[in-house]
Structure formats: C-alpha cells, structure tokens
Amino acid sequence: MTEIQAGTEAAAAASGAPQVPAIELDGVVKEYLAHGEVVQAVKGVTLAIAEGEFFSLLGPSGCGKTTTMRMVAGFEEPTRGVVRLLGQDVTNVPPNKRDVNMVFQSYALFPHMSVWENVAFGLRRRKVAEAEIRRRVGEMLEIVDLGGREKRRPREMSGGQQQRVALARALVNRPRALLLDEPLGALDLKLRQAMQIELKRIQREVGITFVYVTHDQSEALTMSDRIAVMNDGLVEQLAAPREIYERPATAFVAGFIGTSNLLSGAVDRVESGCAVLKLGEHGRVLVAEASQRAGDPISVTVRPEKITISTEEPSGDISAVRGTVSEVVYLGLYNSYAVRLADGAEVTVFQQNALDSSSTAERGDAVWLSWQPHHSYAIGS
C-alpha cells in the first residue's frame, strides 16, 4: 500500500501537477468456480498507473497477471473491487465501450482480413471517416515498419510481423492505455530483444500508457518505468526497476528478480545506524537502514555482483564472511562462484573477468566475501 502511494505521488510530482491515474485498481479480487471449487486468481490488487507510464506486471506463470489484465480490458468482471480508467468507474463497462486496447498473447489477428483491414477494424467500428482511416492506418503501418505489406494475410507473415500488426491494430485507435499480455512470448530471443527496443521506441513516440504483462524479469527491468511484482494473486512489490532489483521488499521478489543470496540470523548489535549480524566465528553482515533491534531475527539479501572475493580478510565497516569455493562457472563476461559458508549456506558471487586472471579463485580455495553495508537489504518475511 505504501509503495503504491509513493509511486503515484512520484508520477504526479514528475509532471508537476496532481494527475488522475490512467488506470486504477482498488481492492480487486477475481474468483473462478473450477470443478465446484472457488479459485482466487487475483486476491486483492490495489494499484494506480500514471498516464504515459510504461508499467509492467511481472510474476511467475499462474500468478494472476492475465486475469488482472482482462479485468482492466473488461473481459472479466471483478468479483469484488473497482476498476477506474481516468478516474471513471468502469467496473461493469463492456470491453467495446472501454478506451483501452489489448495486444493478445497469441496476437488474435483476424485471419480472414488483410493487414490493412485488421488495423482499420477499430476505426471502422468507431465510424471514423474513410479518408481519416486511410491516413491513420497508413501512418501506423509506417510506425511499426509494415509499410507495403498491407495486402498480406496474417498467416503469410512471420511471428514478428504478426506481432507488429497486433500492435498497430491496437495503437491506431489511440487508446488511453495499451494492454500487452506477454506480447513477445512467442518470439525467439533475438527477435524478442529487437522488439523490446522497438516497443519502447513506439511507446515514446505515441506517448500512450503501456501496461505490460511478462514473466521475464529482464524484460520487465529493461523496459518499465515501474513494475508490480505479482505472486499468487497479490502484488508483492510495486516500484521502479532499480528499486525492485536493488531493494527487493520480500524474499519472493529477491528470489524472482535475478539471482539473490539470502542470509538469515539474529541482530547482534546496532552500530552507527547499521544492524550487525554475526555469521559463524569471524563472519559479520552489516545492514544499513535496518529497523530491527538487537536480538531481532533478520533476513538479508545481497546481489551476487555486489560481492567481492578475496583471500585476505577485508577490513573496515563492511560485511565479511568466510567460505570455500565449491563451484566456478565461466560465463564469458563474468565468472559465477558458488561459495559454501561454514553454516552450510551457499552464496553466489559474480566477478567480472579482469584482464589479469591471477585474482581468480579456484575450486576448493578458502576465501573471504565482502560487500558494502548499503548492499545488504533486510526484507520482510
């Protein structure tokens, strides 16, 4: 709840004036009846998406992303809660009367229509003048780089091209918000990366709010202004990508986004604003900005790339733990080390491959791991 408000305020502050959010979900719950049993697909989601924002719903398969999206589009009615578009309650408004458009996971292009007819479909339904339709469809096909292919049928096009037709078909209507449900899921890696850049460019060009559903964390991190990380029908954290990555609010977020190490123990003492937690005989973990007091249990995450490996014991006010290298994996740009601590916990460390390879630790080496206090984050259970 707090981070949601923070997000809206941040967006409002950015534009210099309080703004009505493009999309608001207020305590939205969706229950399905499956085989006589009530299944809660969405268990209570409250969030606000600012106008012009690139907003992502990120979470594992089955966490309720599509269901949330379909309630915004109007295909599902929430069991409880309210959906607002630009401040207007649209909870019971059918999809054809909502000023949002959706790009479907499978594109859902009209197979019997040409590319041109597909893109013109929405404008035709809205009785836009024919000359205007011609102009706007032509323009949009240029934007998505499909000029000259307007007579093709969807089945005569590649996956990437179909994807762009789906995008053009939705965007040409200039909706208040564009909803994209794993739009790049069916594309191969290379095309997907190209399309990510393309999507960002298009969004900047048209300035429309994008709500982007994905289970791919790197995709969400690179593209979004803000991300809502969902798990099991609930939003676990809603924040900017950097914040999500650097300061995961929960163990789930820490584990889902990138690789993360989780260390647990009890706070030994609090020293100059840092909670200190003892690990093993010589180990210590310093946590900046922890609210825990001496004696409190604490879970701490630290990202693998923030950790330094050394053979000598590091000095100064930093976290330092001992362990033995149990695995080294060469990954090109960097090495990934698995280091087993005395208590059996395994810590992953990424170390960039330096020109001088003498600093690399070998399997079986006893090493010290160290990192800055502000790279340790205490998380809620």
Added chain:
Amino acid sequence: MRKVRAAAAPYLLALPAWIWFAIFFVVPIAAMASVSLTTGNLLEGFQQTFSFSNYAKAVGQYHTQLIRSLIYGGIATLIMLVLAYPMAYWIAFKGGRRKSMYLFLLLLPFFVSFVLRTISWGFLLADDGILFGPLKSAGLLPGDFHVLATDVAVIGGLVYNFLPFMVLPIYVALERVDPRVVEAAYDLYASRWAAFRKVVLPLSLPGVFAGVLMTFVPATADPVNARILGGTGNTMIGNIIQTEYLTNNDYPTASALSFTLMAVLLVGIFVYARSLGTENVLEAAAR
C-alpha cells in the same frame, strides 16, 4: 533408391483409395454415360448409337420435375441453413461441457433408417392421423385441412432428413473460431452484432459452404421424401429416374436424366463456389 521409395510411399498408401474410387465411381459413371447414348429396349437389347437426342427428349419430357426438384432442394437448403446456424452456434458457444451430448442427440435419428423415419412422418402428417385427427374432431382445424401430398410436406421432410448434414459442418467451423479473435473484436469496439457479422460469420463461411453442398445435392436428387410425403403434383426428378429405371426399364432415358441432373448440380456448385467459396466474400465481409 530409398529416397524414391520414401517419395512413393504416400502414393502407395493412397492406392487402395484410388482403386476404390476407380471401381465404384469412374467405372459406373463411364458405364452410365455410355448407356445414356444407346437406343433400344430391355427385350431387344440396347445398341450404342450415340443418340444425343436422348437428352433432349428426357429434358423436354421432364423439365417440370427437374425444375421442381431444384426449387424444393433450394428452399429446403435455405430453411436448413436458417435452422442449422443458430443450432450449431448454440452448441459450439453455449454447449459447455454438454457439447458432445447435444451432438449425439442431433445424430440420434440416424439410428433409425431414413425410409422408416420418413414413413413415420407420413403417419404423423396423415389427414386423419394422430396429429390432425384429434385437432379436426375438436374443430380446431377445418375438415379438409391437409399437409400430406403438398409442397410443404415434401420440403419439410427434406429439411428434417438432411438437417444434421447442415448443422455438423457449421458446428465444426464455429468450433474452430478462436475465442481470442472474437474477444479482439470486442476489444476493438465491436458490438456483439458487429463481432458476429465481421468475425464469427465470415470465419464460419467454409462450414456454411460445406453444409450447403452436403444438403442441397442429396435433397435435390432425393426420391424418398417426394414418394412418401408428396402427392402426384410433387414428383421430383429422383422419382422419375427411379421409375424410368426400375419400372419402365428405359435405361437410356434414366441415365440421360441422371447425367443432366449431375451436370446442373455441378454447374450450380461451380457458380456457387466462385461466388461464395472465394476470398471475395471474406473481403466484402471485412469492410
């Protein structure tokens, strides 16, 4: 060598089908074509004389029945289309988990012979039968009211007997329509009606096309309904062919009539396919 064999495999596998097709379709057609050009009679035998006048004679004599058959078949097909589309639509989209049961119910009449079913309709529709008898004696219907031996009875019989052949292909086509595509139409501001007209209907046209073929052809050529439910004024071309063949033993005339019917139907199908089966209609529907 192996490559050659692999390439030949599909043809070899299709060989039984080709043989079947040759024996039971090509040979009889060729034989019938030959018979249709002969002259003679059963007692003295038929000689091949290439008398194309058989056709002129047969058509001249029976054009009334030929045209009537096409009209009956056409009307019956139209009625079936109007009845079958909503049925297929309902089963495909509202049938839920009972879909297969509804399809089974639709096919249930096939467990009773075609002729028997038609005869029982005869009983039902008889002037003083179980349906009209009581109504007439109750004074709800005039005494001279009748359905049997009218156009209505014959066309009704055709509709009843061939309806499943219209429903099934339309159902299959509707069943294959991706619900996401329909949702996409709603998402793009289409009303229910617009989504149906612009997306569902055009995507189901292949099924409609198949359904019309599968009903119009047998309904037009059908002799059973006209014989059992019709009167002397409702004779169809199928009855004439049957009589010429089995009663009059006039094989050349029967064959010529069969060929004429086949030619008329083929031309009709061709024209129909050109106008409905191509992308023109879809293109028009997209607008």
